[in-house]
Amino acid sequence: MSRVVVLGSGVSGHTAAAFLRKWLGRGDTVTVVSPKDHYNWIPSNIWVGVGLMRPDQVTFPLRPVYERAGIAFVHGAARAIHPEGDRADATPYVMVEPTAAPGTRVKVPYDYLINATGPRLRFDRTPGLGPDGFSHSVCTEDHAVHAARAFDESVQRMRKGERQQFVVGVGHGTCTCEGAAFEYIVNLEFELRARGVRDKADITWLTNEYELGDFGMGGMHFRTGGYVQPSSAFNASLFAERGIRWVTRAHTTAVERGRAHYETVDGTQGELPFDFAMLLPPFSGVGLTALDRDGADITARLFQPNEFMKVDADYAAKPYEQWRARDWPRTYQSPAYRNIFAAGIAFAPPHAISKPYQTPSGAAVAPAPPRTGMPSAMIGKAVAASIVDMIRGADGPTHTASMAEMGAACVASAGANPFTGTAASMTVFPIIPDHERYPEYGRDLDRTFGEIGLAGHWIKILLHHLFLYKARLRPGWSLIPE
Amino acid sequence: MPTPTPHVATPTRWTLFLRTFIPWQLWRFAMINLRMLGIIRSSHH
Numbered sequence: 106m107s108r109v110v111v112l113g114s115g116v117s118g119h120t121a122a123a124f125l126r127k128w129l130g131r132g133d134t135v136t137v138v139s140p141k142d143h144y145n146w147i148p149s150n151i152w153v154g155v156g157l158m159r160p161d162q163v164t165f166p167l168r169p170v171y172e173r174a175g176i177a178f179v180h181g182a183a184r185a186i187h188p189e190g191d192r193a194d195a196t197p198y199v200m201v202e203p204t205a206a207p208g209t210r211v212k213v214p215y216d217y218l219i220n221a222t223g224p225r226l227r228f229d230r231t232p233g234l235g236p237d238g239f240s241h242s243v244c245t246e247d248h249a250v251h252a253a254r255a256f257d258e259s260v261q262r263m264r265k266g267e268r269q270q271f272v273v274g275v276g277h278g279t280c281t282c283e284g285a286a287f288e289y290i291v292n293l294e295f296e297l298r299a300r301g302v303r304d305k306a307d308i309t310w311l312t313n314e315y316e317l318g319d320f321g322m323g324g325m326h327f328r329t330g331g332y333v334q335p336s337s338a339f340n341a342s343l344f345a346e347r348g349i350r351w352v353t354r355a356h357t358t359a360v361e362r363g364r365a366h367y368e369t370v371d372g373t374q375g376e377l378p379f380d381f382a383m384l385l386p387p388f389s390g391v392g393l394t395a396l397d398r399d400g401a402d403i404t405a406r407l408f409q410p411n412e413f414m415k416v417d418a419d420y421a422a423k424p425y426e427q428w429r430a431r432d433w434p435r436t437y438q439s440p441a442y443r444n445i446f447a448a449g450i451a452f453a454p455p456h457a458i459s460k461p462y463q464t465p466s467g468a469a470v471a472p473a474p475p476r477t478g479m480p481s482a483m484i485g486k487a488v489a490a491s492i493v494d495m496i497r498g499a500d501g502p503t504h505t506a507s508m509a510e511m512g513a514a515c516v517a518s519a520g521a522n523p524f525t526g527t528a529a530s531m532t533v534f535p536i537i538p539d540h541e542r543y544p545e546y547g548r549d550l551d552r553t554f555g556e557i558g559l560a561g562h563w564i565k566i567l568l569h570h571l572f573l574y575k576a577r578l579r580p581g582w583s584l585i586p587e
Numbered sequence: 588m589p590t591p592t593p594h595v596a597t598p599t600r601w602t603l604f605l606r607t608f609i610p611w612q613l614w615r616f617a618m619i620n621l622r623m624l625g626i627i628r629s630s631h632h
Contacts, residue, residue, distance in 0.1 A: 338596060345595040483630060511630035514623040527606055530619045532626045552626060558606040560616035564623075586627045 107133045107496045110199060110215035112183045112393075114139035114167055116147075116478050117449025118221030120587065121485035123578055126176050128493045135175075138201055138213055140182040142167055144576050145246050148478060149569050151289045153249035154383065155296045156257055157521050160246040165577060174578050179213055180204045182391075183222065186407065188442045189398040197444065217492045220414050220447040221485060224388035227277075231386075233360035234276040240360050240382040243289055252383055256293065259381045263302035269380040272365055274311035276384035278356030278464070281473035283312060284320045286385050287340070288517045293383075294347045295520030303348075309377055310344060310351040311365060311384065313470050315462060317341050317353060321472035322458045325533055326546045327555045333546070339555055343519070343529070352377070356468040357384060372465040388473065390414065390451065406441045413453035415440060420455055428456045430509035430539035436502035437488050443501065446488045449481035458537060478572070479513045480506070480536060482587035509537035512552055516565045519557060528561030 109129070111122045114137050125135045143164045152158040171178045181203035190196045198214040226244050228235030236242055241252035259269045273290035275283060290310055297303040310317075318324050318336030325336040344351055354370040365377045365384065390412025394404045408414055416439060419432040432455040439445040447453075454474045461471030487506035494503040512534030520526040532554055538547025546553075575585040598606075605611050 341595045342597055346597050479627075512626040513630075514626050524609075525607055530623075532622055534626055534629070552622075552629070554622065556615065556619065558615055559609070559612040560619055563612075563616055564619060586624075 107216045108136065108214060109133065109217045109219070109492060110136045110138060110213055111219045111221055112138050112199065113221035113223055113449070113451065114141060114144060115221065115223045115449060115481070117223075117451070117481040117485035118219065119144060119485075119576060120482040121219050121221060121448055121489040122176050123174065123582070124486050124489040125492065126174050127583060128489065129496065131175070133496065134177060136177040136179060136213060136215075137167075137171060138179040138181060138183050138199065139167070140180070140204055142178070142180050142204075144170075146569065146573050146576065147244075148285075150243045150246055150249040151285065151292055151518060152521055153246055154241075154243040154252040154256070154289055155292050156253040157292075157296070160250055163573075164246055165573070170578055179211075181211070183393060184210065186218065186220075186393060186395045186445070188218075188395060188407075188445060191398060191400070195398065197442075216444060217495070218445045219485075219488055219492070220393070220445065220451045221449045222391045222393065223450045225391045225412070226386045227389050228386045230279075231276045231357050231360060234357070234384060235386060238360055239362050240276060240365070240384045242385060243285065243383060244385065255381055256296075260297070260300050260302055262380070263297075263305040266305075268305050268307070270378050271306055271308045272311055272377045272379040272382040272384070273308070274384055275313050276357045276360065277387040278313045278468050278470040279387045279473055280313055280385055281321045281388060281475050282385050283314055283472060284475060284477070284515065284517060286312075286383070287320070288519070289383055290349060291343065291347065291517075291519040292521060294349060295522075295526070299522070308347075308349045310349055311355055311357065311367060311377060312351065312353055313355060313472050315354050315370070315460065315470075317344065317351060319459050319472060321475045322533070322536065323460070323538055323547070325531070325548065325553055325555065326550060327553060328550050333550065336555065339529075343557065354462065354470055356464055356470050358468070360384065368464045368466060368468060370462045370464055370470050388450065390453075403441075407439060407445070409453040411453065414447035414451055416447050416452045418453070418455040420453070425456070425460055429541065430535070430537045432456060433507050433509045433537050435505040435507040435510075436491060437484055437506070438491075438502050444495075446492070448485045448488045450476045452484075474537075476508075477513060477515060479515075479587055480508050480511060483511060486587060507537075509535050509539055511535060516561050516568060518562060518565050521562065523562070523566075524559070526562035527557050527559055528565045529555060529557045530561040530564060531555040
């Protein structure tokens with residue numbers, strides 16, 4: 106009998122747990138440890154954030170799903186990993202703080218561990234950033250609900266004749282998820298038009314991207330109209346068409362009531378007044394610690410300084426120009442302990458995909474690599490398959506899911522209406538540019554494309570329902586691709 | 588960087604029309620789904 110413990114119930118952890126349960130025998134146990142007892146389909150939070158969906162349309166309770174599937178659930182936050190057990194017992198375990206009893210700890214033993222804890226939202230890295238400060242977020246369904254309320258208040262003021270300033274983007278030079286903020290700003294603009302108040306709105310995109318359309322993945326190139334066009338042109342066109350202004354290459358230095366301050370790579374110190382701001386935070390790992398058998402701190406053996414977990418990647422420090430696609434991990438196994446894996450946002454990327462810059466004052470303007478739903482789910486599934494094989498006698502991981510060898514399909518909503526809405530449908534292959542295989546653009550242009558239209562919105566709606574169906578582990582769920 | 592909108596390509600009326608023209612979008616719906624399925628298939632190892 107083997108015990109597999111999954112930390113986290115987001116896209117990656119939930120996918121891993123579901124496949125483990127499907128593939129392992131009933132004598133083996135699968136346990137999910139998570140401080141959240143409900144699943145949130147985060148890509149649809151942008152629609153909650155403009156008031157088009159209720160939170161219960163993007164979430165569902167996990168306990169009944171896990172009970173039906175035969176997955177044990179521990180409602181609590183993992184605090185420390187003890188990969189060698191302790192002096193009394195060499196069985197590895199995770200120390201968990203139960204949500205129902207804050208301050209206490211319970212041991213959850215494991216034979217195999219998947220760290221899929223996702224990110225910690227670091228609003229604290231920029232003074233005044235976030236729902237406890239002066240800006241909004243759509244990172245969680247609760248944040249999105251608050252954003253929707255504030256957005257609605259702005260619309261009411263505009264209906265009374267007031268002019269409103271909107272600032273949307275990222276709240277720090279090292280943020281990731283520019284794609285989610287991009288979806289939010291174009292949906293916000295679409296909604297203002299739908300509500301008949303667009304003429305009273307000034308909308309500005311504030312981003313750490315060196316060029317528009319970078320999305321933390323060094324941008325993309327598409328074949329279109331007889332040209333190979335960069336995604337910067339695609340995004341600039343989309344913004345210009347919608348009357349959205351932009352500030353690129355920026356590190357947001359502070360947010361105060363009604364004003365966002367920034368510094369750009371060329372040293373410009375600027376500020377943007379706002380009535381409503383949605384600025385995403387930078388991420389770090391969740392701050393797990395690791396202790397050896399004697400209780401000595403071995404956190405640095407398992408984790409990078411940014412609190413994400415080290416896996417089978419090449420973490421050697423080298424100049425940006427020397428980074429290679431093969432530096433990226435393939436099996437997601439910890440080099441320190443063969444029975445520990447990290448999946449989804451929890452693994453430490455070996456380097457940035459987008460070229461990092463600095464402002465003259467030394468602030469990093471370096472978009473972090475995105476790890477969106479599709480790769481996160483595929484990594485979770487590959488890790489689950491490897492663990493199943495290792496339980497059955499394999500010497501090591503048998504499945505790989507390198508982001509340098511997989512593509513991603515992404516649909517960015519640009520307005521939610523079944524007849525007048527649009528979305529940007531994009532595919533990239535591979536996610537991590539491979540300039541050895543594809544010297545010119547780093548990606549296969551036959552498999553990298555972008556297009557905007559109503560069909561994209563239909564696909565976005567389809568994916569919303571399909572992935573929530575799959576996550577609920579309804580009949581046939583495993584037939585739906587990641 | 589300041590917003591250089593005068594230097595940006597913008598869609599023609601025909602392009603805008605096609606973006607929400609249902610018959611064309613039904614065709615694109617099928618084609619984009621096929622493309623995405625191809626990406627998914629080639630990404631699983």
